[in-house]
Amino acid sequence: MEIGFRSFFLALLCTPMSFSLLAQQDADQSVIEPSVERRDINESSIDSENFEFGLLVGVISIEDFSSSMVLGVRAAYHVNEDFFVEATYGQAEAGETSFEVLSGGAPFLTDEERDYSYYNVSLGYNLNGETFFTDRWVFNSATYLTFGAGSTEFGGDERFTVTIGAGYRLLLTDFFALHINMKDHLFNSELIGEEKTTHNIEYGLGATFFF
Amino acid sequence: MLMSFKQIFLPPPSLFKLVIEVWLTCALMVSQALADETVQVQITQPYIELHSGPAGGFPVIHVVAKNEWITVLKRRTNWFKVETIKGAQGSVQGWVKQEALHMTQSSTGQPVKLSDGSFESFAQRNVEFGALGGSFESVPSMTIFADWVATENLSAGISVTQALGDLSENQFFLVTVKHTTFPEWRLSPYITLGAGKIRTKPRANLVQAGGEARTSDLLAAGLGLRYYIAQNFMLKLEYQNLQALTNRDENEDLEQWKLGFAVFF
Numbered sequence: 109m110e111i112g113f114r115s116f117f118l119a120l121l122c123t124p125m126s127f128s129l130l131a132q133q134d135a136d137q138s139v140i141e142p143s144v145e146r147r148d149i150n151e152s153s154i155d156s157e158n159f160e161f162g163l164l165v166g167v168i169s170i171e172d173f174s175s176s177m178v179l180g181v182r183a184a185y186h187v188n189e190d191f192f193v194e195a196t197y198g199q200a201e202a203g204e205t206s207f208e209v210l211s212g213g214a215p216f217l218t219d220e221e222r223d224y225s226y227y228n229v230s231l232g233y234n235l236n237g238e239t240f241f242t243d244r245w246v247f248n249s250a251t252y253l254t255f256g257a258g259s260t261e262f263g264g265d266e267r268f269t270v271t272i273g274a275g276y277r278l279l280l281t282d283f284f285a286l287h288i289n290m291k292d293h294l295f296n297s298e299l300i301g302e303e304k305t306t307h308n309i310e311y312g313l314g315a316t317f318f319f
Numbered sequence: 320m321l322m323s324f325k326q327i328f329l330p331p332p333s334l335f336k337l338v339i340e341v342w343l344t345c346a347l348m349v350s351q352a353l354a355d356e357t358v359q360v361q362i363t364q365p366y367i368e369l370h371s372g373p374a375g376g377f378p379v380i381h382v383v384a385k386n387e388w389i390t391v392l393k394r395r396t397n398w399f400k401v402e403t404i405k406g407a408q409g410s411v412q413g414w415v416k417q418e419a420l421h422m423t424q425s426s427t428g429q430p431v432k433l434s435d436g437s438f439e440s441f442a443q444r445n446v447e448f449g450a451l452g453g454s455f456e457s458v459p460s461m462t463i464f465a466d467w468v469a470t471e472n473l474s475a476g477i478s479v480t481q482a483l484g485d486l487s488e489n490q491f492f493l494v495t496v497k498h499t500t501f502p503e504w505r506l507s508p509y510i511t512l513g514a515g516k517i518r519t520k521p522r523a524n525l526v527q528a529g530g531e532a533r534t535s536d537l538l539a540a541g542l543g544l545r546y547y548i549a550q551n552f553m554l555k556l557e558y559q560n561l562q563a564l565t566n567r568d569e570n571e572d573l574e575q576w577k578l579g580f581a582v583f584f
Contacts, residue, residue, distance in 0.1 A: 156393065187396065188397060188549075188550055
């Protein structure tokens, strides 16, 4: 009799437990199972896009030597969401000084010496954000500040050059970006008489790919 | 730590892999093809947040709950672009940070743990690239370098330096061997030995210099400090004493100080 009671209560206890077990099994089965074949993941199984490479075109105002078109290449490595390292190389051809134009006299520089080229390596800082063209037409973007050093070859000499820049990067897709950038190249020059620090301001457009 | 011949003299296979990877990813189409391979993980924590862009500042646009699956599409720095599995409202794409990806498991039930961007992965690095700025004989100088890390103590590399002064333009390259004394420390001293060539060209405006550019052999010995900052980023401070073996009576004794940053892979 007592055994009968005990087994009755045991059965009573078991019923809700088995139900909850069944429910749990159901829950497990209800998880959507992706149909694609899965595999273990590691660093190499995910395509990483930290490098940026592209071209830039713009105008550079070469102090005392008027403004010229500049063409360049740009490569960057994104260290983290905030910082990147950028290297640029550009070429331009300097014009004439106002003195040369007005006096019509002998030119200061030969044609070869008028070739202006620079390279620089900068550290950049991103101010990440989004650009809303319309309510629904939104792109990720970043305004960035750069500070760097490099070299400028002009007038037959190479000069140590400090660069300060700011730019705006608009990511049209995850891997393609348009840039608007402005950069001041500072170097000492004595091409026009005494030595002075020259400011050579460049601004332009760029297009880069992430890979 | 003793290293076998193979470990010391043959580049690790992951270096080959890296080179191949870089080459492959150069082609955009190929990188797109790589992205097509699906990597899927299941969330093991209550939820993870999807941001609209690859940085913490971008707003959270979606939340993926526990036991749901996501597809990892690509990564940018420490952020991963993921896509949710197509549900009633279609799939959602967003960016999750690395810590969030560590709250997931793979199809085999293994917790996802990407070892890169840590001090552990720093110990396993194969190559370092970096740029340093400083002073070479009181003239501003810039150096770029690439090092191959052979063992945890020894590495070999090349560096190119340009120092542009008021009197001359100097360019030199060095092939160096580096010994890191305490590789297990975040901040560790190292010593370097190197040999190369230096090219010195007097400024065009110095009439009295008159000389052409001259090239001399160069020997270098240096002392440095390297500091692992975070992720795959490190700082370097180095002092170098250089001897230019000129064809004049005396060799030129040169000094260089430099400070810079490097990334490793």
